[in-house]
Amino acid sequence: MPRTHSGSCQCGAVAYEADLDLDGVIECNCSHCYRKGLALAFVSPAAFRLTSGEGSLSRHTFNTHRIEHLFCERCGVQSFARGQTPDGSPMVAINVRTLTDIEPWSWTAQRVDGRSF
Ligand SMILES: [Zn+2]
Structure with a gap:
């Protein structure tokens, strides 16, 4: 079940809340x-709220440029990316390492072979 979590970049300029499920990392x-x-x-974008730092974000894109990797221009930490799922629906990819209300490694990630895509 999704729960509301909060997170930030290292310096705190970029902060957000997201309703997410740590089972799908x-x-x-x-x-x-x-x-x-x-x-x-x-x-989904509806489950993501940027609470500060829109003006502190720099972006990086590559390959098909369909995903905007957004990182804090001060500390360099990427808290999230904005993009699309393969079927074209908008999505936000949260870097769960930037969540501030959970213990480190309180999630188990599945490895995905993106290198071969
Ligand atoms: Zn920062």
């Missing part, structure tokens, strides 16, 4: 996710 081995160590939970 994935880690991906693509050239981007693997380097950043992202552990991602996917939610």
